[in-house]
Amino acid sequence: MEYKKSKAVLVGLCTGEDDAEELEKSLCELERLLDTAGGECFATLTQNKDKPDPRTLIGSGKVEELSQLCRGNNVELVVFDEELSPSQIRNLEDDIGGDVRVIDRSMLILDIFALHAVTKEGKLQVELAQLKYTAPRLTGQGKDLSRLGGGIGTRGPGESKLESDRRHMKHRIYALEEELKVLEKNRRTMRAARDRSGIPKIAIVGYTNAGKSTLLNRLTDAGILAEDKLFATLDPTTRKFEMPSGESVLLTDTVGFIRKLPHHLIKAFRSTLDEASFADALMIVLDVSDPEHTAQLEVTEHLLEELGASGKPTLYVLNKCDLGAAGLPNIGVPAVRENLVAVSARTGQGIDLLLEKMQELMHAGKVRKVFHIPNREAGALNTLYQNATVENVEYTAEEILVTAVVDAKIHGMMKKYDPDWVEPEEE
Numbered sequence: 001m002e003y004k005k006s007k008a009v010l011v012g013l014c015t016g017e018d019d020a021e022e023l024e025k026s027l028c029e030l031e032r033l034l035d036t037a038g039g040e041c042f043a044t045l046t047q048n049k050d051k052p053d054p055r056t057l058i059g060s061g062k063v064e065e066l067s068q069l070c071r072g073n074n075v076e077l078v079v080f081d082e083e084l085s086p087s088q089i090r091n092l093e094d095d096i097g098g099d100v101r102v103i104d105r106s107m108l109i110l111d112i113f114a115l116h117a118v119t120k121e122g123k124l125q126v127e128l129a130q131l132k133y134t135a136p137r138l139t140g141q142g143k144d145l146s147r148l149g150g151g152i153g154t155r156g157p158g159e160s161k162l163e164s165d166r167r168h169m170k171h172r173i174y175a176l177e178e179e180l181k182v183l184e185k186n187r188r189t190m191r192a193a194r195d196r197s198g199i200p201k202i203a204i205v206g207y208t209n210a211g212k213s214t215l216l217n218r219l220t221d222a223g224i225l226a227e228d229k230l231f232a233t234l235d236p237t238t239r240k241f242e243m244p245s246g247e248s249v250l251l252t253d254t255v256g257f258i259r260k261l262p263h264h265l266i267k268a269f270r271s272t273l274d275e276a277s278f279a280d281a282l283m284i285v286l287d288v289s290d291p292e293h294t295a296q297l298e299v300t301e302h303l304l305e306e307l308g309a310s311g312k313p314t315l316y317v318l319n320k321c322d323l324g325a326a327g328l329p330n331i332g333v334p335a336v337r338e339n340l341v342a343v344s345a346r347t348g349q350g351i352d353l354l355l356e357k358m359q360e361l362m363h364a365g366k367v368r369k370v371f372h373i374p375n376r377e378a379g380a381l382n383t384l385y386q387n388a389t390v391e392n393v394e395y396t397a398e399e400i401l402v403t404a405v406v407d408a409k410i411h412g413m414m415k416k417y418d419p420d421w422v423e424p425e426e427e
């Protein structure tokens with residue numbers, strides 16, 4: 001779908017002295033988001049103000065300046081970096097006048113999600129988030145929704161629904177939630193099936209545009225769309241991958257993270273974001289050619305924590321090393337450095353080493369043990385075949401000797417067959 005480029009002004013508010021640099025970066029990113037949504041940045045306006053104005057966020061003098069800028073240059077859209085309340089949007093639109101539309105960063109991100117959602121679940125999640133967040137902000141006083149007619153901040157699967165009467169919105173929200181529940185249940189069933197398969201799961205996570213999809217494409221022939229756009233991927237894709245050792249893993253490409261990802265968006269996309277929480281291990285992909293990668297890692301780790309997905313064995317994949325980032329980046333704690341590998345998902349550089357590291361990752365926390373299974377309990381051998389890497393099986397007169405690499409859980413289940421078993425100390 002092609003949209004005509006909307007000319008837009010970006011607005012940022014700086015509330016503390018130290019914030020200036022942070023705001024500049026955030027506005028740069030907002031410009032990239034706008035570009036991804038098909039808009040064009042005409043100008044950027046910032047204001048230093050200790051306290052946001054409750055009525056219009058920025059002060060009235062600044063609103064006047066904004067109004068003149070927009071109306072004198074045929075600007076159709078204003079995007080605020082900060083979250084706006086429905087009433088702030090109404091006040092701003094009234095004060096600016098003309099037909100200028102005001103949206104915030106969240107609405108812009110949702111708009112991109114609407115453009116990029118492919119699966120039914122993705123589309124329903126977007127529509128629900130739009131109904132809950134965007135719609136109340138669009139159905140303000142004096143606004144005739146049927147005249148909005150597309151454009152940034154109004155399009156997507158929910159577009160036609162947004163036009164319907166407000167009274168119907170509640171019903172639609174309910175219906176969507178019910179439909180999503182069914183899909184979530186399917187997702188859970190699929191997850192359970194994957195769990196039963198005993199194949200370890202690695203989630204590929206990281207900041208948007210880091211190269212997650214390119215990496216999965218490089219390792220498997222997943223054929224996922226990878227492009228220089230933010231949030232190119234919305235729907236998780238899982239592929240089985242055979243390591244050089246012959247072991248299989250399930251690799252899942254996930255939706256990217258971004259700073260200031262609003263809580264309601266996390267909530268709306270919970271079931272897809274949860275792919276990371278259910279993984280056995282994580283590969284965090286970083287774009288080391290981006291000077292912001294350290295901050296991006298912080299955002300990523302923070303969001304993983306929020307999702308309850310932190311603390312898993314993690315491999316840090318320093319991607320885009322073909323672009324010549326100088327040396328290893330500084331990514332915090334020294335212990336982390338052992339688990340990192342520099343690659344280029346685009347050229348294939350470093351992928352061999354990545355595979356070795358992935359192998360280590362899969363074996364993190366696992367031990368190699370020889371289990372002594374009495375012949376009459378041969379069924380236990382099946383448990384090992386299903387849940388561990390069986391390396392050798394030897395049959396003697398009374399028992400089966402099985403050498404297998406097991407994780408802590410399976411080791412516990414099979415403890416009676418391990419003569420060296422020591423009961424772990426209570427914490």
Ligand SMILES: Nc1nc2c(ncn2[C@@H]2O[C@H](COP(=O)(O)OP(=O)(O)OP(=O)(O)O)[C@@H](O)[C@H]2O)c(=O)[nH]1
Nearest residue numbers: 209210211212213214227228231232233256345346
């Ligand atoms: N030079 C270079 N570019 C890369 C590399 N890996 C990915 N890219 C490019 O970076 C852009 C983003 O790649 P994607 O794989 O779509 O990134 P992603 O992390 O999946 O991004 P989202 O799905 O949007 O969150 C694309 O234009 C890729 O071609 C790399 O190793 N080197």
Ligand SMILES: [Mg+2]
Nearest residue numbers: 212213232233
């Ligand atoms: Mg992607």
